[in-house]
Amino acid sequence: MIRVLRLSARNLARYWRRSLLTAGLIVLGMVAVLLFVAVSASFKQIMIGQITDSMLGHLQVHQRGYVASIENLPLNLNMKPEMVARVEALLREMPEVEAVTPRLKFGAMLSDFEETTNIRLNGVVPEREAAAMPLLAGRLLDGEIRNGLLEPGALLLPELLARGMGVQVGDTVVLVATNVDGSVNGRTFLVQGVLDAVTGPGGRDGYLHIDDARALLRMEAPEVNQIAIRLQDPDQTERVARRLEQMLGEIVNPRGQPLLTVHTWDQLTPFANIARMIDLLDLFIRIMLVGIVLIAVMNVMIMSVYERVREIGTIAAIGTPPGRILALFVGEGVLLGVVGTLVGTLVSLGVVRLLNVWSVEFAFGRQEIVLAPALAPGDILWVAAIVVAVAAAASLQPAWKAARMDPNTALRHV
Amino acid sequence: MALVEASGLHKTYREGDVSVHAVRGIDFSIESGGFVAFVGPSGSGKSTVLNMIGCLDRATGGKLLVLDTDVAALGRREAADFRGANLGFVFQDFNLIPVLSAAENIEYPLLMVQNWPVAKRRARVAELLEAVGIADRADKRPDQLSGGQKQRVAVARALASKPKLVLADEPTANLDHVTALRIIDLMKAMRDEFGTTFVFSTHDPRIVDAAEEVFHLEDGRIVDGVGGST
Numbered sequence: 001m002i003r004v005l006r007l008s009a010r011n012l013a014r015y016w017r018r019s020l021l022t023a024g025l026i027v028l029g030m031v032a033v034l035l036f037v038a039v040s041a042s043f044k045q046i047m048i049g050q051i052t053d054s055m056l057g058h059l060q061v062h063q064r065g066y067v068a069s070i071e072n073l074p075l076n077l078n079m080k081p082e083m084v085a086r087v088e089a090l091l092r093e094m095p096e097v098e099a100v101t102p103r104l105k106f107g108a109m110l111s112d113f114e115e116t117t118n119i120r121l122n123g124v125v126p127e128r129e130a131a132a133m134p135l136l137a138g139r140l141l142d143g144e145i146r147n148g149l150l151e152p153g154a155l156l157l158p159e160l161l162a163r164g165m166g167v168q169v170g171d172t173v174v175l176v177a178t179n180v181d182g183s184v185n186g187r188t189f190l191v192q193g194v195l196d197a198v199t200g201p202g203g204r205d206g207y208l209h210i211d212d213a214r215a216l217l218r219m220e221a222p223e224v225n226q227i228a229i230r231l232q233d234p235d236q237t238e239r240v241a242r243r244l245e246q247m248l249g250e251i252v253n254p255r256g257q258p259l260l261t262v263h264t265w266d267q268l269t270p271f272a273n274i275a276r277m278i279d280l281l282d283l284f285i286r287i288m289l290v291g292i293v294l295i296a297v298m299n300v301m302i303m304s305v306y307e308r309v310r311e312i313g314t315i316a317a318i319g320t321p322p323g324r325i326l327a328l329f330v331g332e333g334v335l336l337g338v339v340g341t342l343v344g345t346l347v348s349l350g351v352v353r354l355l356n357v358w359s360v361e362f363a364f365g366r367q368e369i370v371l372a373p374a375l376a377p378g379d380i381l382w383v384a385a386i387v388v389a390v391a392a393a394a395s396l397q398p399a400w401k402a403a404r405m406d407p408n409t410a411l412r413h414v
Numbered sequence: 415m416a417l418v419e420a421s422g423l424h425k426t427y428r429e430g431d432v433s434v435h436a437v438r439g440i441d442f443s444i445e446s447g448g449f450v451a452f453v454g455p456s457g458s459g460k461s462t463v464l465n466m467i468g469c470l471d472r473a474t475g476g477k478l479l480v481l482d483t484d485v486a487a488l489g490r491r492e493a494a495d496f497r498g499a500n501l502g503f504v505f506q507d508f509n510l511i512p513v514l515s516a517a518e519n520i521e522y523p524l525l526m527v528q529n530w531p532v533a534k535r536r537a538r539v540a541e542l543l544e545a546v547g548i549a550d551r552a553d554k555r556p557d558q559l560s561g562g563q564k565q566r567v568a569v570a571r572a573l574a575s576k577p578k579l580v581l582a583d584e585p586t587a588n589l590d591h592v593t594a595l596r597i598i599d600l601m602k603a604m605r606d607e608f609g610t611t612f613v614f615s616t617h618d619p620r621i622v623d624a625a626e627e628v629f630h631l632e633d634g635r636i637v638d639g640v641g642g643s644t
Contacts, residue, residue: 315526
């Protein structure tokens with residue numbers, strides 16, 4: 001094999017300009033794909049991290065039907081205290097679970113005595129919310145974190161709403177909410193902090209203590225309408241969700257139907273579609289790479305065979321087995337792919353390093369994102385394997401033609 | 415025992431509706447250790463005969479035994495194996511591999527066809543470089559060699575795997591007269607040194623005299639020479 005590759009390398013060097021151009025094209029394709037993979041993965045990671053670590057968690061448990069009507073923020077699909085206790089007991093048995101935060105999500109009217117507007121609120125247990133949403137505290141633009149996240153009687157307001165109403169940290173505001181029985185209740189709160197808005201559901205919600213939320217809603221029992229779960233390893237989300245769904249199946253209504261459902265973060269946010277779109281673009285750009293390598297290598301190999309017909313006739317006449325002639329030409333294609341892959345990888349790693357040094361920033365909605373592109377060895381290996389395999393496949397047809405050439409006809413070729 | 419035995423050998427090419435009779439039922443035999451020439455004008459069929467002996471072309475009639483093998487019955491792969499194991503070729507245009515040095519060209523059949531071990535290969539290449547008188551040009555590529563030197567490399571390559579038979583199609587056609595005679599002398603010397611049978615084709619009457627056995631061909635028939643004509 002080594003001897004075949006050595007001769008293939010010499011044959012490539014014979015037409016070095018052409019070989020260089022072809023390898024250059026492969027390098028270009030490799031760099032384009034790897035940079036796209038690195039940048040898009042970084043973007044996805046930042047966005048998904050933001051969504052899961054400051055709003056949604058990796059998984060959420062709701063009562064069946066709650067997510068379908070989540071836009072209305074219903075209070076009649078709350079989980080009862082005994083149900084919450086059973087879920088939490090089950091979650092405590094799962095080593096994959098890092099933190100759990102129960103929430104009471106509801107809609108209210110916010111007034112600063114001059115203006116009134118709608119607001120979506122999360123009633124949370126501050127220290128548990130902070131543990132399950134480690135990036136939430138980082139979103140604080142003004143004010144300070146107290147009591148793990150916020151104190152009883154205090155409110156964290158989303159930036160857009162606070163700015164729009166001219167509400168400052170330390171101001172007193174009134175929340176008015178409709179209770180589950182249809183009556184209305186109001187309470188005053190102190191603005192403890194202003195939160196940066198982020199993309200995704202809940203990115204423009206306010207926060208208050210869960211006891212305050214229950215008091216405002218005149219809730220007698222400590223009910224919640226969602227339980228957000230943070231996992232040790234986000235890659236295990238699907239697997240844990242399936243297992244949890246199975247375990248929650250034992251909590252049933254009198255008709256024996258499961259009462260609770262589990263949703264993964266991507267089922268709860270439209271950003272999952274953007275992530276899927278990025279994956280699709282990633283696939284398209286890989287297909288383009290396959291096309292580039294296929295056409296470039298096939299073109300150069302067809303030319304190579306056409307120009308060396310008499311030489312092929314000679315080596316066939318001497319007794320070179322057809323399989324070895326095939327290997328000689330496939331070897332040329334593979335070497336082009338390998339060289340293109342190696343150089344392409346090195347260039348890509350260099351550019352990724354530069355992107356990190358320059359710290360590329362851009363705005364996504366109202367968010368300033370600083371990309372931290374990185375290339376995983378798995379991605380590099382995967383792309384490299386595609387390139388080398390396609391280069392080998394592209395040279396197969398010309399190589400097959402060379403191997404099948406009649407030596408007598410080839411020797412007479414002018 | 416004849417090395418090559420042909421009886422009633424025919425070769426007809428079809429070009430559309432037209433049949434071209436390149437070889438018309440010839441008989442000949444070539445003994446081992448011979449130095450044999452097929453002579454004739456262009457189109458007489460001498461290259462076709464050499465191609466059939468060399469398993470590069472297939473007879474359309476008659477019988478051709480080379481080393482007791484009915485070469486017409488060999489498939490593509492068997493023919494390649496047969497050539498690699500038993501035959502050497504010298505071409506009119508030398509047909510050296512341009513990316514390889516003289517030594518590497520000689521080494522090619524041992525490396526890519528016969529899979530000889532490295533030490534044995536190197537010893538054989540050195541022996542042949544010395545034998546054909548181009549040891550000092552061993553590292554030169556074909557484009558750095560003269561026509562005569564290229565043909566010496568080609569002869570050495572043909573002899574590399576110790577074949578029983580070397581076929582040389584117009585080996586001197588692209589050489590000047592003096593160089594042509596030197597190549598013929600070299601082939602004869604190689605025959606004497608290694609005992610290899612040489613069969614070559616030529617239309618150059620000046621080098622025909624060097625052959626020990628001559629078959630004159632005209633219009634696909636042997637018109638004069640040992641082996642008779644049809």
